[in-house]
Amino acid sequence: MLLIDCPHCGPRAELEFSYGHEAHIERPKAPEALSDAEWADYLFLRDNTKGVILERWVHSHGCRRWFNVARDTVTYEILAVYPMGAEPPALERKTYV
Amino acid sequence: MPEILEHHSALAHLGLAARAVATRDAGQGVGLAEAPYRAAVNLRGRLDDAGFAAGAEQALGCALPAEVGAVATAGELSALALGPGEWLVVGGSDGPALRARLLAALEGVFASVVEVGQQYATIRIAGPKAAETLQKGCPLDFDAAAFPAGRCAQSLLSKIDVLVWKRSEEPAFEVTVRRSFADYAWRWLHDAAREYGVAILAG
Amino acid sequence: MAQSAPAAARSSQPFRLSEGGRIDRSRSLTFRFDDRELTGHPGDTLASALLANGVHLVGRSFKYHRPRGIVTAGAEEPNALVQVGRDPRTEPNVRATQLELFDGLGVSSQNRWPSLEFDVGGVNNLLSRFLPAGFYYKTFMWPAAAWETYEKAIRQAAGLGLAPSKPDPDHYDKTFAHCDLLVVGAGPAGLSAALTAARAGARVVVAEQDFLLGGDLLSDRTAKIDGRPALEWVAEAEAELRASDRVRILTRTICFAAYDHNFFALHERVTDHLAPADRPEGLPRHRLWKLRTKQAIFATGAIERPLVFRDNDRPGILLASAARSYLNRWGVRAGSEAVVFTGNDSGYATALDLKAVGVRVNAVVDLRAAAEGPLSEAAKAAGLRILAGHAVTGTEGDKRIARLRAAPLDADGKGVRGSGQEIACDLLVSSAGWSPTVHLHCQAKGSLAWDEAHACYLPDRSMQKGQAVIGSAAGAFGLASCLAGGEAAGREAAGALGLEAKASRKKTQAEDRDFLPMRQLYCVPSDKPLGQGGKHFVDQQNDVTAADLLLALREGYRSIEHVKRYTTTGMGTDQGKLGNLNAIGIVAERLGLPLPEVGVTTYRAPYTPVSFGAFAGRDVDALLDPVRTTPIHSWHERNGALFEDVGQWRRAWYYPKAGEDLHRAVAREVAATRETVGIMDATTLGKIEIVGPDAAELLNRVYTNAWSKLEVGRCRYGLMLKEDGMVMDDGVTSRLAEDRFLMTTTTGNAAPVLAHLEEWLQTEWPDLEVFLTSVTEQFATMTLSGPNARKLLAELCDLDLSTEAFPHMSWQEGSVAGVPARIFRISFTGELSYEINVPAGHGLSVWQALYRHGEKYGITPYGTEAMHVLRAEKGFIIVGQETDGSVTPLDLGMDWIVSKKKDFIGRRSLSRSDMADSGRKQLVGLLTQDPKVVLPEGGALVEAMRDATPVPMIGHVTSSYWSPNCERSIALALVKGGRARLGKTVLCPLEGGKTVPCTVVEPLFFDKEGDRLRA
Secondary structure: OOEEEEOOOEEEEHHHOEEEEEOOOOOOOOHHHOOHHHHHHHHHOOOOOOEEEEEEEEOOOOOOOEEEEEEEOOOOOEEEEEEOOOOOOOOOOOEOO | OOOOOOOOOOOHHHOHHHHOOOOOOOOOOEEEEEOOOOOEEEEEEOOOOHHHHHHHHHHHOOOOOOOOOEEEEEOOEEEEEEEOOEEEEEOOOOHHHHHHHHHHHOOOOOEEEEEOHHHEEEEEEEOOOHHHHHHHHOOOOOOOOOOOOOEEEEEEEOOEEEEEEEOOOOOEEEEEEEHHHHHHHHHHHHHHHHHHOEEEOOO | OOOOEOOOOOOOOOOEOOOOOOOOOOOEEEEEEOOEEEEEOOOOEHHHHHHHOOOOEEEEOOOOOOEEEOOOOOOOOOOOEEEEOOOOOOEEEEEOOOOEOOOOEEEEEOOOOEOOOOEHHHHHHHOHHHOOOOHHHOOOOOOHHHHHHHHHHHHHHOOOOOOOOOOOOOOOEEEEEEEEEEEEOOOHHHHHHHHHHHHOOOOEEEEOOOOOOOHHHHHOOOOEEOOEEHHHHHHHHHHHHHHOOOEEEEOOEEEEEEEHHHEEEEEEEOOOOOOHHHOOOOOOOEEEEEEEEEEEEEOOOEEEEOOOOEOOOOOOEEEHHHHHHHHHOOOEOOOOEEEEEEOOOOHHHHHHHHHHOOOEEEEEEEOOOOOOOHHHHHHHHOOOOEEEOEEEEEEEOOOOOOEEEEEEEOOOOOOEOOOOEEEEOOEEEEEOEEEEOOHHHHHOOOOEEEEOOOOEEEEOOOOOOOEEEOHHHHOOOOHHHHHHHHHHHHHHHHHHOOOOOOOOOOOOOEOOOOOOOOOOOOOOOOOOOOOOOOOEEEEOOOOEEHHHHHHHHHOOOOOHHHHHHHHOOOOOOOOOOOOHHHHHHHHHHHHOOOHHHHOOOOOOOOOOOOOHHHHHOOOOHHHOOOOEOOOOHHHHHHOOOEEEEEOOEEEEEEOOOOOOOHHHHHHHHHHHHHHOOEEEEOOOOEEEEEEOOOHHHHHHHHEOOOOOOOOOOEEEEEEEEOOOOOEEEEEEEEEEEOOEEEEEEOOOOHHHHHHHHHHHHHHOOOOOOOEEEEOOOOEEEEEEEOOOHHHHHHHHEOOOOOOOOOOOOEEEEEEEOOEEEEEEEOOOOOOOEEEEEEEHHHHHHHHHHHHHHHHHHOOEEOOHHHHHHHHHHOOOOOOOOOOOOOOOOOOOOOHHHOOOOOOOOOHHHHOOHHHHOOOOEEEEEEEEOOOOOOOOOOOEEEOOOOOOOOOOOOEEEEEEEEEOOOOEEEEEEEEEOHHHHOOOEEEEEOOOOOEEEEEEEOOOOOOOOOOHHHO
């Protein structure tokens, strides 16, 4: 049960949030220019990093706002919380073997 | 001439008025009451838009609080900050009038003013064990230092969405839920409070 | 309050000492064990009371049904598992060592028939050669057809106790909790830490599994703190902690799980220790605590390890520390003639304490070549007979140990010289060392480091910040170290919280004894090869022997995780608390590896078993899930409605009159709606108010069709796709103003659609100026449908309802029965239809007014079933019925609603090559060739039946009804290449062998021109 620091409401239990998977995936500007394979990549393929990942969360049972999180998938430490639409802050994108 | 039609509260079917005890005291345990109907409007807008901030302040008599969880009160109206750019404005009993007043003050401004007073029911839980009762089903911290008077928070209570508001220093909370969840919320709170002794109070 | 008998005569409880122990000798409690009535005292556990009465035989082992006795005094108990109480208030596998005695307690032993003394299952022990570890992987396979017979027998034999046969009559509770510091364990280390942090102002929770605080100090006769008996220090610490309103002490509470970010689960047994009649009404039986803390300190102690020697499982063979606990904490001597078998100094404490109360200690058998250490010296000085460099090589005694053999060890400890000497005893205690209780640290992904000298794993580094391990759990085995370590940890935790802990004025004085020196033999040799002449038990609960471990290695298993699962060692309710390290040591020795290279198995919650009730809490029966009802619900109830669940909503399903079943009621409702007027409660559908200059643009992007040109006052049906092109939801959306729309969704998708729209707005289109507000419950919605709908509404409504003024797919504001209303002329039934929205609090009254006025027209309430039939007659889809997340608008034949001009969510996916495949399932109608036959919904469809199975399935029936208006059955279906099959036959095979032939038709059965809804 993670403790997630919502940028608007403060630290709250994971129970109040919904997971939004990999962050910084922008919808292609011209979908019709993509091949089926490229489109499928956008739709379905996501990284599965053992280490620090950038992911999205939404505070479903609170302020209902989306935001981004940098989290280590091994230690579950949350390294940063930053606004939706913002660039990730400078941090060590650690990975494990 | 059509008759004046009855307005039913969310918990009308429980017959609470008939079951309420005379005293307003919760004793050593918990007192529960359905709060009477109050007007409510969901207000959306951008505080960095001067027109919005000024218009809202003029209509309400107080500035909208920026910090989520803060509450600003003027007269019978309170504005509860639910999220960035989202407030629940409550108070009085005339929802359409409240909405109209805000719309007029926000003419030409990008904003949303939606009447939602009928959408919610509010249960008042009071007494020395009120916080412990809520703590059973809600992951917020109800310690007095963590949830001071004058603050509100949205969260979960058991399986339903709630807005919890501690209006004063009194050990009491207002729990606002969607109308169709009110029955479950009432039964759940009553059951949770049983071990402390629970009394139904007049709303 | 139950009466308890005055103190009983001395002939009962013959093994109770005349004084000493934390028991109330002034009161006597009566309890029942199998068919025997026995007595004990308040403060006893079932185990201590049984031992006081000389009862050692308490169960039969899982596989071999060997007689077994009490081994420990705590949570690590492998054998003394009893069935408590009577069905349905009964619990199996309760550890007698943690079960508090109360007057009238009734328990029975498990896994034996017909009795504990004479158990037929004991034949398994004679057949044990054929029942080694993993025998079931090689048996019960032939003949294959006999498996179901084998399975029944295996189910009978499996398990230990009996599950209740009726619902649990007790109630349970759960709660969240928060604190600054959680201290797990109230021994000297934990209490020191809690005191230090509490004095600094921290909000502290102390969790202790026992009903008394003090930990190991409760079992220690001689320990002193600052020159006074240690338990006095404990009492003062407890008093100080209880006096603070910032400290919560939870006794009888096990912290059984460590989760992310210092979130812990604790299981509190609130009333189990009270006689049922004494349990306060209103208190839950158990409480589950879901605790978030900023800092956590694990002061969970260490568990003694038994030695593994031949036939080490007879009743009367206990841990050395357990015998000492029974002596000092409960005033019970566990036998009359004792032998202590130890490889370290701490075993001598038991020898000394036994001698001090007059128990004959016939010998101390010490693995070490020389008995060294402070307690060993004291034992020598007390004149105890010590056999250094010796091992116990075997035991005898049927239902109680009667004697053992002890022989001198070879220098390398791998064998013994000769057959040794016989020593009589009815109590044999062993000590192989101590295993720090690192479970919570490891559950939280902390690492371990091997301490060779102490032969134990110590906590190394925590993965989670804000966690510390102290006391013997961290390898600080001496009392002074525990106290000092606890205080240091408390100070550090306080500091991390921004609080200042004052350093204590003087250093607490206590002994600081270790249990070294130690000789570690994970498997003690006997005078015969391993596996011969007897069994070396490693895991008593699952009957796993050292020979079984070696068998697993011979079978080729190398990982300790595989060895564990192949032999089942460590997989019982005790989770290998006594046996795991011995197993790892035996495996390491056989593989020739240093023990830390073999490693440990993964630590998982729960630490000890937790009741299902605690996990469920009060979310049972009526509170299992919210039941959502509309403001009109009471009217439906009073008028005989039956209900169906649509998500969490309870919706009126149909309204049977006297003598009607579903079929007749629905036929009547459907006919009445098409003939005169029906009324339906449509409140549950989602409603979202969309406001802002970019409102229309948002709709353009989320719906497949175009919205910019929809006029104010008009309504349009919209289809919403996910980005993968599959239908997600549908509904009618109306333009309220230039910059305002009211969107409707299906009932089940009200919240998901709002979440979907918010996600796109916030993450992809933050530049769009539009706000969304849910108003699903702001309005009650009732639908009037049928040829007389207009006439009826006109009686109560001030608007011009003519079709010129109020055309199909438009809306207006007015009043109905004097209540402000918004009326939408939308039809899901195919009849002239008005959906009336009024403020929710007036919903019931307005419905009643409409009904009263409608009675003269024969107004008929219709429910969801009739609604389904009516729309199916018109071929209208229902999302979630005709769609399942894998259906596109093209599959549904709804090309007409898919814009060719603009982009929208899902558009690109529709042009994937896969989407044009003619083999895709397409929506069609089905007419059974026998019009009276109604297809089953979900029924599979095939082209032709054939003998060889499987028969390829070409589709399934999505909706199927008897249509009174068509006077025959109708159905909708998704069929591969459906549109190319129009006019052709498909078959629907039914259970029992019958197949129903149907003709594939267009999905539209009634009023094909659509004249009725444009009336």
